[in-house]
Amino acid sequence: MPLLTGKVISQNGLGLMRMTWRGEQTPDSIxxxxxxxxxxxxxxxxxxxxxxxxxxNNSLHLLARYFAEYPEDAEKVVLCIKSGFVDR
Incomplete structure (x- = not known):
């Protein structure tokens, strides 16, 4: 497996968009x-x-709730976070 800053990372990632994107959001219980x-x-x-x-309530909020519930997983995960801004 590849390394990133000394941490083993998976070759495939998990996208969180569909859990919080539009319409009804995926409950934390799921x-x-x-x-x-x-x-x-x-x-x-x-x-x-x-x-x-x-x-x-976006995917960053979902991650915050998840890691509050499972803090032991924080060191196991590599986050790839996108952001942007709107010039108004």
Whole structure:
């Protein structure tokens, strides 16, 4: 497996967009087991963004809730976070 700053990373990643993007959001009771299963399968590169959902509940909020519940997983995951800005 490849290394990134000395940490083994998976060749495939898990995108979080569909869990928080549009319409009805995936409840934590469903999202958390998906994240746990991905990590157990060796998928430790997770992708999120501040625009994957609303300002009040996007994939970054989901990650914060997940790591608050499972702090032991924080050191196992490599986050790939996208962001952007709007010039108004």
């Amino acid at each position: 999202a958390f087991p998906v994240l746990k299963t991905a990590l157990a399968a060796g998928v430790n590169v997770w992708n999120g963004a501040d625009f994957y959902g609303s300002a009040e």
